[in-house]
Amino acid sequence: MSILFINGSPRPQGNTATLGKRLLTGIPHTTRDLADYQLNFEQDQRETTQPQRDLTDDYEHLMTTYFAPASDIILGTPVYWYGMTGQIKVFMDRWFDSFSHDFPFAGKRIYLLIVGADQPETKTTGIIQAVQYSCDWLKMDFCGTGIITADGPRDVANLTILPVNCQVLRQHIQTSIE
Numbered sequence: 233m234s235i236l237f238i239n240g241s242p243r244p245q246g247n248t249a250t251l252g253k254r255l256l257t258g259i260p261h262t263t264r265d266l267a268d269y270q271l272n273f274e275q276d277q278r279e280t281t282q283p284q285r286d287l288t289d290d291y292e293h294l295m296t297t298y299f300a301p302a303s304d305i306i307l308g309t310p311v312y313w314y315g316m317t318g319q320i321k322v323f324m325d326r327w328f329d330s331f332s333h334d335f336p337f338a339g340k341r342i343y344l345l346i347v348g349a350d351q352p353e354t355k356t357t358g359i360i361q362a363v364q365y366s367c368d369w370l371k372m373d374f375c376g377t378g379i380i381t382a383d384g385p386r387d388v389a390n391l392t393i394l395p396v397n398c399q400v401l402r403q404h405i406q407t408s409i410e
């Protein structure tokens with residue numbers, strides 16, 4: 233059992249990073265900030281003779297070294313224009329390359345963390361659905377979402393306790409790895 237937190241925020245010490253840290257306090261895990269990696273846009277090569285793969289950036293390294301061995305993966309994203317950040321979107325787009333090469337997605341447990349300033353509990357259903365349907369398609373197990381309203385970079389750090397939906401998610405992760 234190994235746990236991977238993927239931070240899709242460009243702020244390495246921001247709310248999403250802090251939420252991941254607090255959610256996983258005391259639970260052994262690895263964190264990767266997508267902003268530290270070069271990720272090229274997905275190229276759809278289906279109508280060409282080119283391979284459905286791009287080895288010129290960090291994507292394959294991330295997948296092979298961190299994603300493949302993980303049983304439980306927490307995807308964290310701030311809300312950007314009512315969607316996920318470009319970092320997470322591009323990373324997920326690239327899953328198509330891995331899917332095309334029989335990457336072992338099936339059975340991995342996926343959790344979603346969302347941080348936004350404007351009523352993210354009601355305005356981020358699009359993000360949740362995108363992740364949930366992608367998990368369904370790749371036969372991964374979507375295990376739920378933790379959502380926090382926060383804007384300033386220390387808002388999550390300043391919370392006394394995490395909201396119940398995040399506590400429930402933490403409990404789920406703990407139970408899954410026991």
Ligand SMILES: Cc1cc2nc3c(=O)[nH]c(=O)nc-3n(C[C@H](O)[C@H](O)[C@H](O)COP(=O)(O)O)c2cc1C
Pocket residue numbers: 241242243245246247248249310311312313314315347348349350351352382383384385
């Ligand atoms: C480019 C940009 C777009 C944003 N768009 C939204 C939005 O559509 N809805 C929202 O609730 N918050 C929006 N926000 C606010 C961020 O979601 C919020 O500040 C969040 O706490 C940032 O998380 P971070 O500290 O992990 O980067 C936006 C912030 C930026 C920089």
